[in-house]
Amino acid sequence: MRLAAIVAGVKMFAAQQLNRATQLILICSLLWIEAPGLSMSSLVSSQTEDFIDWWQHAVFYQIYPRSFKDSNGDGIGDLQGIISKLPYLAETGITATWLSPIFQSPMVDFGYDISDYRAIQPEYGSMADFDQLVHKASSLGIKIILDFVPNHSSDQHEWFKKSVARDPVYENFYVWADGKKNEQGILQPPNNWLSVFYGSAWEWNEQRQQYYLHQFTKEQPDLNYRNPAVVQAMDEVLLFWLNKGVAGFRIDAVNHLYEREDLADEPLSGKTADPLSYEYTKHVHTKDLPEVLAMVQHWRQLLDDYSAKHPDGVTRIMMTEAYADLHVLMDYYETADGVRGSQMPFNFHFITDVDCDSDARDFVYNVEKWLIYMPRGHAANWVMGNHDNPRVASRFGSASVDAMNMLLLTLPGIAVTYNGEELGMEDYREISWEDTVDPPARNAGKKDYKKVSRDPERTPFQWSNASNAGFSTAAKTWLPVNPNYLGLNLAAQQEAARSHYKVYKALIELRKLPTLRRGRFSIEPLSRAVFALRRTLKDYETIVTIINVSAKEQLINLTDFINGPHKLIVEVAGVESTYNPGDFLFMASSHKSDKNWQLQLSPFTGLVLSHGPVGMSAQRRLLLKQIIKSFNVVLVALLMYNLWRHKWTKVNFN
Numbered sequence: 001m002r003l004a005a006i007v008a009g010v011k012m013f014a015a016q017q018l019n020r021a022t023q024l025i026l027i028c029s030l031l032w033i034e035a036p037g038l039s040m041s042s043l044v045s046s047q048t049e050d051f052i053d054w055w056q057h058a059v060f061y062q063i064y065p066r067s068f069k070d071s072n073g074d075g076i077g078d079l080q081g082i083i084s085k086l087p088y089l090a091e092t093g094i095t096a097t098w099l100s101p102i103f104q105s106p107m108v109d110f111g112y113d114i115s116d117y118r119a120i121q122p123e124y125g126s127m128a129d130f131d132q133l134v135h136k137a138s139s140l141g142i143k144i145i146l147d148f149v150p151n152h153s154s155d156q157h158e159w160f161k162k163s164v165a166r167d168p169v170y171e172n173f174y175v176w177a178d179g180k181k182n183e184q185g186i187l188q189p190p191n192n193w194l195s196v197f198y199g200s201a202w203e204w205n206e207q208r209q210q211y212y213l214h215q216f217t218k219e220q221p222d223l224n225y226r227n228p229a230v231v232q233a234m235d236e237v238l239l240f241w242l243n244k245g246v247a248g249f250r251i252d253a254v255n256h257l258y259e260r261e262d263l264a265d266e267p268l269s270g271k272t273a274d275p276l277s278y279e280y281t282k283h284v285h286t287k288d289l290p291e292v293l294a295m296v297q298h299w300r301q302l303l304d305d306y307s308a309k310h311p312d313g314v315t316r317i318m319m320t321e322a323y324a325d326l327h328v329l330m331d332y333y334e335t336a337d338g339v340r341g342s343q344m345p346f347n348f349h350f351i352t353d354v355d356c357d358s359d360a361r362d363f364v365y366n367v368e369k370w371l372i373y374m375p376r377g378h379a380a381n382w383v384m385g386n387h388d389n390p391r392v393a394s395r396f397g398s399a400s401v402d403a404m405n406m407l408l409l410t411l412p413g414i415a416v417t418y419n420g421e422e423l424g425m426e427d428y429r430e431i432s433w434e435d436t437v438d439p440p441a442r443n444a445g446k447k448d449y450k451k452v453s454r455d456p457e458r459t460p461f462q463w464s465n466a467s468n469a470g471f472s473t474a475a476k477t478w479l480p481v482n483p484n485y486l487g488l489n490l491a492a493q494q495e496a497a498r499s500h501y502k503v504y505k506a507l508i509e510l511r512k513l514p515t516l517r518r519g520r521f522s523i524e525p526l527s528r529a530v531f532a533l534r535r536t537l538k539d540y541e542t543i544v545t546i547i548n549v550s551a552k553e554q555l556i557n558l559t560d561f562i563n564g565p566h567k568l569i570v571e572v573a574g575v576e577s578t579y580n581p582g583d584f585l586f587m588a589s590s591h592k593s594d595k596n597w598q599l600q601l602s603p604f605t606g607l608v609l610s611h612g613p614v615g616m617s618a619q620r621r622l623l624l625k626q627i628i629k630s631f632n633v634v635l636v637a638l639l640m641y642n643l644w645r646h647k648w649t650k651v652n653f654n
């Protein structure tokens with residue numbers, strides 16, 4: 001009907017204004033766009049696409065606010081700094097970002113110790129700044145996810161102060177316990193539980209004459225989720241921020257929420273002789289308790305109810321942080337009896353299970369295992385980096401930056417990028433002891449701090465080669481800027497003909513293809529050095545990503561993997577690649593099988609290729625699609641104008 005109406009409209013318009021030749025061109029061009037079955041129609045037809053919710057194929061860009069952009073020259077990143085860079089995110093193609101904590105905090109653990117869950121940390125800005133951030137982000141099509149830190153508050157939170165004072169409302173808001181006297185009559189913590197950040201997980205409070213639990217620093221007392229008033233109070237925090245317009249939450253350290261009630265000792269692991277190291281015990285009573293799952297499901301219900309009640313229809317989501325067994329993570333998605341929890345139980349396997357020594361089979365196995373275990377009907381997610389782990393360039397080597405982004409952004413589902421990874425920023429491991437601020441690094445002492453410090457991956461974002469990498473005008477920034485910023489910065493990469501940033505941006509653009517949004521997926525090792533993944537969708541081009549994870553150049557025969565087409569198009573090639581986007585690669589025809597077609601891959605590089613059904617690169621076709629759409633809009637506008645000028649009754653079809 002739509003097609004018929006448009007054709008009739010064009011005929012009417014043309015009958016009055018144009019000669020026959022022009023009429024024909026107009027009608028043909030519309031037929032070309034609208035007619036089903038023609039390959040080009042796949043470029044504009046979206047009505048038949050399966051429903052994909054906003055988050056199911058998004059790239060979530062993690063911002064570490066303290067290091068992103070300083071707007072007022074105090075050396076600390078802030079909300080106005082983020083606001084000023086939202087256009088950069090939009091231009092890059094980012095549609096969702098999650099912010100590490102921005103709430104009021106004494107900053108013992110840089111915002112993961114919150115003293116007021118409903119206030120903005122003054123050095124980051126005001127609530128008005130936050131409202132402006134949400135508003136501006138929304139106008140640019142970017143959704144904001146906040147970091148929700150439920151396991152513990154700061155010891156400076158009013159709740160904790162009142163709990164210490166045994167205020168009846170807050171007395172049981174935290175996990176308190178009496179100590180045990182040893183044989184010498186000296187008071188000891190109630191059990192052998194250890195802090196993730198080293199030492200006993202218990203701290204004596206003189207005023208209350210009891211120990212309190214802290215799974216992280218002693219300034220981060222654990223909240224008591226066995227108290228319904230705590231659950232209620234935290235629900236209200238979530239609703240407060242939902243009402244501010246956020247699209248969901250990243251939930252911090254979720255598997256530490258509950259501890260065993262009888263405070264039994266944890267068994268020894270045998271992994272280390274240091275009784276103060278977190279590795280000394282097996283955390284069977286302080287981590288991954290079944291009650292965690294029930295709380296995640298409770299929060300999911302809260303988010304679903306909120307989304308259902310709001311006319312905008314936007315699904316509010318949660319992403320959960322838990323370094324846990326695969327079976328546990330899959331239950332977060334959905335339990336065996338069908339109860340749904342987190343939309344995104346973070347998949348940290350690219351951080352924890354592969355590194356620069358992994359071969360192609362390790363990578364394939366790493367991807368497959370998540371997909372094999374994931375319950376049907378859910379979206380996979382792939383986290384390539386975050387503020388707690390060394391950067392991609394430092395884990396896999398700087399030569400692998402483009403290949404890892406190709407992998408991340410062509411896998412099915414959700415991609416998570418830590419700020420700076422689009423440039424291939426590197427850890428600054430040589431930060432001096434004097435400049436080191438990360439709590440576990442300070443706890444480890446001057447001799448060992450470099451091994452555990454998270455400061456190296458948290459240094460300021462490298463915007464340009466200006467002073468402090470364009471991050472701040474301060475004399476001293478909160479963490480030193482990596483001195484490699486003179487060569488490695490965004491401005492340089494935006495100007496260069498080829499750069500990590502340009503590769504990243506091209507990959508995000510490519511992700512708009514229906515094949516990458518909802519195509520089927522397979523992955524295979526082609527050798528120990530090379531693996532390839534394939535995305536296919538009926539009537540659309542196939543996308544193939546090939547990655548060489550070895551230090552040697554590889555010649556690859558793709559004949560078996562690709563099976564059929566004679567021509568491949570290079571969609572994305574890395575900075576060091578010998579190929580260029582738009583290059584055609586021709587395979588030998590079958591009767592010349594003695595000359596099997598080979599592809600050359602430099603060490604640690606990847607390529608994203610496409611083939612069929614149209615012999616044009618997907619990038620160019622996306623551009624053409626925009627042009628056709630614009631053309632369509634102009635035509636419709638002309639028709640509307642004509643309808644307004646000439647009544648239908650006056651039309652004389654010829």
Ligand SMILES: [Ca+2]
Nearest residue numbers: 070072076078
């Ligand atoms: Ca600032």
Ligand SMILES: [Ca+2]
Nearest residue numbers: 222256257258
């Ligand atoms: Ca806890």
